[in-house]
Amino acid sequence: MTIVSRPSSVQSLIGGSIELPVHACGHGPAIQSAPWAAEPGTAGIVAVVGAGKMGLPLAAQFADHDWHVIAVDVQQAVVDAINEGRSHVTEEPGLAELVATAHAGGRLRATTDGAAAAREADVVVLIVPVMLDDEQQPDYRSMDSAVAAIAPGLHKGSLVIFETTLPVGDTRDRFTPRLEEASGLSAERDFFVAFSPERLYSGAALRNLATYPKLVGGIGPASTDRAAAFYDCVLDTEVVAMSNSEAAEFSKLADTTYRDVNIALANEFARYAERVNVDIHEVIAAANSQPYSHIHQPGLGVGGHCIPVYPHFLLSRAPELELVELARRTNDGQVGAVIRSIESEIGGLAGVPVLVLGLTYRHGVHELAYSRALPLIERLAHQGALVSAWDPLLLPDEIARLGATSWTWGETAPFRVIVTQTADPLFGGLDPTWFPELEVLFDGRDSLRDLALPAAVAYRGIGVPPRPRAVTAAGPGPGSGPGSG
Ligand SMILES: NC(=O)c1ccc[n+]([C@@H]2O[C@H](COP(=O)([O-])OP(=O)(O)OC[C@H]3O[C@@H](n4cnc5c(N)ncnc54)[C@H](O)[C@@H]3O)[C@@H](O)[C@H]2O)c1
Known part of the structure; x- marks a missing residue:
């Protein structure tokens, strides 16, 4: 038997980044x-x-x-x-x-x-x-x-x-x-x-x-x-x-767990960036211009079949992997951090109509496995919010099964808070005039910072300096409005 082994044409850069050629x-x-x-x-x-x-x-x-x-x-x-x-x-x-x-x-x-x-x-x-x-x-x-x-x-x-x-x-x-x-x-x-x-x-x-x-x-x-x-x-x-088979098995767990730990670090950095009023995306882009640095992006947490699952495969056999365990907890904690950020802006969520945009674990993939939208909806509802949601890939009854009321794209509605859970490019077409009561846009995947918002709407993201809403003597302020807790 002859095995043809193709020489690697992968270009390895310092720090592990690789340019993958497409093989005809x-x-x-x-x-x-x-x-x-x-x-x-x-x-x-x-x-x-x-x-x-x-x-x-x-x-x-x-x-x-x-x-x-x-x-x-x-x-x-x-x-x-x-x-x-x-x-x-x-x-x-x-x-x-x-x-x-x-x-x-x-x-x-x-x-x-x-x-x-x-x-x-x-x-x-x-x-x-x-x-x-x-x-x-x-x-x-x-x-x-x-x-x-x-x-x-x-x-x-x-x-x-x-x-x-x-x-x-x-x-x-x-x-x-x-x-x-x-x-x-x-x-x-x-x-x-x-x-x-x-x-x-x-x-x-x-x-x-x-x-x-x-x-x-x-x-x-x-x-x-x-x-x-x-x-x-x-x-x-x-x-x-x-x-051997063990090395091949481990390689997949190492690849996916590395990404989970890396994202957890980005999320920790993002929390600190908020404290010192710095934009973490600017920091990461600058840091990654050094070829040894490969910091991933922070966000609302990690979903899907792979990244949140495989660290647990490692932990099931090697509970001593403390960093792996901590990274899982850090990434899972992002939903709570986002909710606390929204609460700090509007004073409380009891009775507040909230719209969650993007429910699949990633935009463009009809897959809800480990989507962070699920704990997000659950936690918002637990805090008393009236949760509506929309996803271009889901039907209204699929959305209802997740515990949210289905909103229709373009429909005028009294949401006071919008949270994006995916970076669907469609969200760039949001028209703030559809939401006359809107107070906070929480950009969970850093995809909407260029959206023009009225002065009365605060922009919040993960690891970015907040853009507060203009508060006038007569206008809204933190904790004001019906249902504030
Ligand atoms: N989805 C991804 O993005 C992705 C990426 C990389 C690797 N993977 C790997 O691929 C695996 C499968 O993922 P997927 O996305 O294709 O899942 P999937 O749910 O889309 O498909 C799995 C299929 O297996 C079938 N099935 C279940 N039990 C079976 C059985 N006993 N006999 C025959 N068929 C059975 C199901 O009916 C289904 O059609 C994952 O567990 C993961 O290890 C998935």
């Missing part, structure tokens, strides 16, 4: 091989288990490199859509076309039967979610059942790759024994097991597949080689073979 596809038409023998330029059959926001782009990418792809999902609607040549993931540019082409070319189909797919496949890629339970421990239910489903279908030569982010050691210690037991085969001798972190950015997954180096670590050298050979056939980026 250098593959010619692949030679179909059955069973697949891990030779360069060949294609076999791959099962992708979990055909969601990450799994479907992967399936489409593999099919686009001449592999026959069987998407496996527990949701019948997902399976039906794929079998009709439709992408149910709507926010991924280019995905619908790739899915339609792969399906029409007979290279993409879907099933709910994991064992049958694994029986047919040379490679099984697992990309079902592992999130957190109520105790902040990894919630393995989806992955355990996906592993149990495929294991009986494994055969000699099967390659199983975990792409879902996992705590360090899980590929080898939690899942490999289950695969061996259910298949009656021996890992690293009869079949292969590897971990390869999925590092794509939702909404840019296909583009990232052509840029991000693919990290691979097996439970032994044969597994590493086999997995690297697979990615060399289906991806155009460089493939980085790591020492």
Whole structure:
């Protein structure tokens, strides 16, 4: 077996910043091989288990490199859509076309039967979610059942790759024994097991597949080689073979936790900047002009599937990582800090109509996982505010389920406070005349500082000097107005 290793063309700058080149596809038409023998330029059959926001782009990418792809999902609607040549993931540019082409070319189909797919496949890629339970421990239910489903279908030569982010050691210690037991085969001798972190950015997954180096670590050298050979056939980026599955698992947790800790530091700096009346964004931009400095941006906290979750994967095995734990608390504390800032401006929130703009964890992605909008709405309501909300991606009943009344874009309403939780560019089109009672605009993601506000409206942000509202003898002042507590 030959593994083609592409030399890295990544430019490493001092301090870790990298410029990622976009790799054009250098593959010619692949030679179909059955069973697949891990030779360069060949294609076999791959099962992708979990055909969601990450799994479907992967399936489409593999099919686009001449592999026959069987998407496996527990949701019948997902399976039906794929079998009709439709992408149910709507926010991924280019995905619908790739899915339609792969399906029409007979290279993409879907099933709910994991064992049958694994029986047919040379490679099984697992990309079902592992999130957190109520105790902040990894919630393995989806992955355990996906592993149990495929294991009986494994055969000699099967390659199983975990792409879902996992705590360090899980590929080898939690899942490999289950695969061996259910298949009656021996890992690293009869079949292969590897971990390869999925590092794509939702909404840019296909583009990232052509840029991000693919990290691979097996439970032994044969597994590493086999997995690297697979990615060399289906991806155009460089493939980085790591020492083992633990190193590959840790790399994803290190990357995401670094960002959480970095953001926590930015949030701490922002609090101090407020105290000394300095704009933290000016400070960070200036500091980052030194190539060793990579300070991230402060904000209303950290949401989404990844960054707020994976530090807990580390902490579940290494509670001694104090900095990691403190960073989580700092970032989670941002919602409370914002509420205190608003209260200091208007005197109290009891009975105050408040509009929250942007509810998904990030603008443009229809995903509420760990969105800071959820505790924001809860805390505002707890303080007695009358909370309304709007998000261009959510329907009124979705907003109602989050505990807020749905506002309609452009509707005149008596909100005294507006808080933005995402940096949706649409918010730049807010017209203050829609809100005749408005007293405070809280810019939670530093995206609205150029919005022209009437003198009676205060502008507040995170780590920026407040722009107070003009208070006249007759006009509003802190604590005035109906319902002030
Ligand atoms: N979403 C992101 O931005 C992102 C980025 C990088 C990495 N990831 C990784 O990808 C994983 C999956 O994320 P996603 O965004 O694709 O999730 P998703 O919720 O969009 O999709 C998961 C899919 O798995 C299916 N599924 C659940 N249990 C299953 C089972 N037992 N068998 C078969 N299918 C099953 C679901 O029906 C769903 O279609 C995450 O846990 C994370 O490790 C996600």
